[in-house]
Amino acid sequence: MSQLNKKRTANNVKSYLSKPANLITILFLVILILTVVIPLFTLLIGSFKVNGNQEAIYIMQEGVEDGSFTFHHWTELLTSKEFDYASIKFWTPLAQSALMALLACVVAVGFGGVVAWFITRSDLPGKKFISTVFVFPYIMPSWSMAMFWENFFKNTSINAGMGILQSVTGICVPESMVYGLVPCAMSLGLHYAPFAYILIGGILRNMDANLEEAATVLKASRAKILRKVTLPIVFPALVSTVLLVFSSSISSFTVPFFLNKSSINSGNNFISISVQMRSLINTGFTKGQGYVIAIVLMIFSIAILTLNNWFTGKRKSFTTVTGKSGQVSLVKLGKARKPIAIILLIITAFFAIVPLVSFAMESLLEVPGDWSTFTLRYWISTEPFEGSNKGDTIGILMSKTMWQAMGRSLLLAALVSVFAGTFGLLIGYAVASKRGSKLATLVSNMAFLPYLIPSMSFGAVYLALSYTKGFTWLDGSFFLLFMVGTIKFMPFASRTGTSAMMQLSGEIEEAAIIMGVPWRRRMTKVLFPIQKSSFISGYLLPFISCMREMSLFVLLAASYTTLVTTLLQEYSRTGLTQASNAINLLIIVVVLIIQFVVNKLTGASIDKGVGG
């Protein structure tokens, strides 16, 4: 009997694993536990122990030394009344940052969603241009938008130098428009608007027009259709967008740090929770408290993620490709066609192209704003600069180091995108073919976690690993960067992959299974081609994110694995801001070119069909 049972179990396991979806689920469960859960635990443990001698000094308790267990980080940060510490360091920034993140969501979803609707559902002219240009801000690093915001709105009335707006129109906006919570929310919102556009646009594009037409036939007004039909259908995409924008915004460091320059008395001074976290983690005395914030931020995001799952689970609102096709028709805008197009064109161009122009300008002027100091030397000069290594020149285009770093970054981004994209696709496949399976949902949720772990702490865990005996070969290696990048950027791909796969009805694959089409052929000949543009977005998003990522790699890259972003930082630290602006511009241009080529070759682009 037990013999039979054993055999049965063995056979069950064998037959379980013989299904690709099961095998993928188990494989990724293991990979994700190793690469995601362990770092998470390290963070969690870090919040309950004394991290180093400095913390022991800070805590100043009998018997507390490096490594000992303590609740102090939590109690101190969450409850300390000394100088109002808990309120000032944690609760107020948390509340304000949540407000900022929500505002950013409103801006992103509002702006991105409206444009998505016009592009996918209406006969707006100039669509192609708008949809191409609209995603630019997402390709730029998030702080570029903040920098642009400051450069545009700053004015002499607040003693911040003359900004573009003032020099063109003479208008001085109040300080609260230049620094503080609102500008932070606006910059982040504008940066992530393309994201909303991609996600919501994907759903709208695939949405059966009959749904809207059915309502039109029933004589529902356009507003009512939008409210009662369109919005509920895109709701899951909205929730997804809010989730991603919210968690990115609330943990964004550069933007709130950059736009927090006004005096404390002005009332515009805004210290975000992420700035507090960074300041805590960067000091040896309070690392544990920083980990507490990191964990709280993750709990926030996980709560939203759960809500998101609950919503998408409750309403099976993935529009599905069943193999039964319907037609798509566009809403006629009539007389409003041209004015709307012009307005959108202006707004889009303003936030997408003007920042690029301002980068270009800054890279060409010796003294910011002073055209008499125009120079090309930060682009083409072959002089070495202070502290330059062999091969470094002031002109970035002439610098061998720059080109090497660019090449390395491109290679890294390409590898990361291939692996992260494929992993995401496979996870999406596993989740979709095992719809409702708890294990598959767990894997899919775990694949999303790296998105929520702050880059710096994520990097720090891998740094510690690379110094551990047996893993020292990882230290500073390209492989380490590749590994960390793949894991960190997998959430984009797994999200895209999952929604794309979920849109395919199971029958599509089963029809091929019955015909004896092997798994690999099913993937490459049936599933992939149907959702090609979505999947390629799943490859492009990690590519772009990887190209512009800095804080994750800065800890891990060594001199022989310099990336173009770490080089950018080095230039800017050396004081060559013009050169760093030039590199920034160059990165954006390179990404755009690659996106353009991919678009021409495959017909897919990041602005197309991420969906759900």
Added chain:
Amino acid sequence: MKSKRLLSLALALSMCLGLAACGGGSDPTPAPAESKAAEPAPVESKPSEPAVALSPVEEAIQKAQGMTLAELEEAAKAELEANPNLTFNADSLTSGVKKALAKFEEKYPWLAGRTAYNSKKGSEYQPKLTAAQKADSYIADFVMIQDASFLKNAMLDTGFLLSYVPQGADFNIAPGDQNPLVGVTFNKVFMYDNTKVGADQLKNVWQMTGVDGASLKGLSNVSYQNPLGEDINMNFLIMLTSPESCDRLTKAYKSYFGKDYNPADDEVTYQNIGYKFVAEFIKNVGYWHSSDTSEVKAINTYADDGRIIFAGLCKLKDYEYYKDEYKDTPQYYTNTISAAGWNNDVEGFDGFVYNMWTLIPKTAQLPYTACLFINYLMSDEGFHAGWGGILGYYSGNQNIPTVEGDPALSVWKEQCVVEDVEYIDSAYASTVKFINMQLAGK
């Protein structure tokens, strides 16, 4: 325990070598690592302990300190030849090391192509060091870092970073600066475009609280890097509450307001005058910049009253980049910029002085090369290769004069608040909470 013994051993070694190690105890401002050794009792007994506990790197450092320069060069060369696959890695957050390393490589042809420089910001580099220390792994052969408290508590007390002290007549390193070895000292001071602020406007630190004094006017438009993003600026604020700073502030207060400081006059109860100054200073900061470098670069572009910027004096070096073009124009910094302590004396203090230490990790693979490099950095030639001719850099080797027009380091130390690890460690928790409260506008 282990670290204590190592420290004592290092100290004992320097004694054996006939250095004035015993002077450490009598030094008025002992360097952080030396403070423990200041307990006199164990010092005498330690030399008798066998030296077998020494790690290879410690041993190498010990030997190197007994070598002549030629011998050290020979040892470094032999070491490199014996390990043809190794590269000499120097980690630092100051590009001066990069420049010096390039010259260092030029000087010794056998080093050609065998060195590498890694640039890391402090907050990015500390986790690396901590990770390497915890795992007892290789990180680099040479490191140059700042942040006294981190250095002492995480790196010296754990015995991970070691000091090599160059010997000979060329080197005059204050005993308090030897262990750990101070490579370069920096200062951050208040500076401004004097065509806007007025050449001699800043005379007393209390002006920076924005309150008018008896004869001087309060100054607004102070620009300070956000201490939540920059540790040095946080440490400066913490140090302002130290007893020594309080003395400075009390004196300056009297001369500024013409009366003695009386805590009872304040509406708020401050722990001491330092806290009061910090609170009022933070309130008066009109602009929180995010990068000293860009802020100083734009120093003469601000309209109206300009800005009084607290930043590294060395940041004025950025004007070097276009000095050829602008030397004869008013934009050239020497013509228009006033900096506390440099060309303008301020009552109270001019700014903040802090160190950058040059050390060798316990796990270094090329210790002799590291010693030779430190020897080079501390020499006149090496310092000039890295930091020569620029304001605001001061070598730990007192034989090396400062750049023309820049006061000697000893003068700066007298006129500035000096980073003190003992005070920072003891006061961190409460001062930082206080500062956070001020930053939140409460």
Added chain:
Amino acid sequence: MPKIILENVTKRFDKFVAVDNLNMVIEDREFITLLGPSGCGKTTTLRMIAGLETPTEGRITIGDQVVFDANEGINISPSKRDIGFLFQNYALWPHMTVYQNIAFGLENLKWSKEAIRDRVAEMLALLKIEQFEKRYPSELSGGQQQRVAIARTLAPNPKVLFMDEPLSNLDAKLRLEMRTELKRLHTDNDSTFVYVTHDQLEAMTLATRICLMKVGVLQQYAPPLEVYNNPANLFVADFVGSPTMNFIEGVIDQTEGEDVRISAGSLKLRYHPVSKSGSLTPGQKVVLGVRPEFIKIEETGALKGKVYSTLPSGMETIVKVELGDIMLTSVIFGGVDFEVNTPVAMNITTEHIALFDAESRDQVAMGALEHV
């Protein structure tokens, strides 16, 4: 040749039992319909036989090959079961043309290019969709898409063809048309069909045998007319037939030899069993099942009632008659229109009256009924 045997097949999803201990033999070249209300496990059963779903317990044999055995751990992949599957939503690949959709499976079987071309042409002709060869599925109507799906399924010549409610997405007229074609395809193709539907009419008209299921449990597995005439239990009797069977609740008063006397409300009846599958004892609660067509409205009728409603549809007329506190449905041939409340007399003249035990709901006898 391919005889399909299901032995003790069970499928559980977590705690929910979708199919419970199903035993069934599908003979070669049969046309089986799996019938039942939604959620009865019919689709699950079909998918288990096809190999798209793994049973929790049991054993499935197709032909002489055991394709699944939970104890032995055998689980042959669907592609090796030599079957075809027609999906409810057709599952046409939207990125392939009609030709590619049909040819893809054949390419996969390593057929020669020529053979593929011939076979696809044959299929296109068979289903009369030659002119759509180059079109994409999105350019076809629902009925055309359905035909493509059938062509694709039939192309590799599967010995067993599974169909999961393939006609449910079509309009009534097209559905009727496709039914005829499916039945012809079955005879022409020499293969075994297993067909899932919730439409009892479809099941009746198409199948050689019906497998009727309810919440995972097999209710009756028999030819359509057998299911119709000799329902195994109340559920079957109720599910099959339109208009539905009349059910008259009653109690056995006494037995008279083979016969039993039953009182149902005010009615006193004598039931004469022709075949018996259970015991009949006095005091037993029973339900009489009378097909509407056996209730004849005749002037000489023994049962007197009055017309409640009349629904004439030309060929036949459904009449509802109130008989005291019992409502009976009768179907009469031809178009008759009774005035409401007209008194009518009826006879029940058949030996196909089913008698069910009210407790177990199983059929206990078939027989004739007589009014006393």
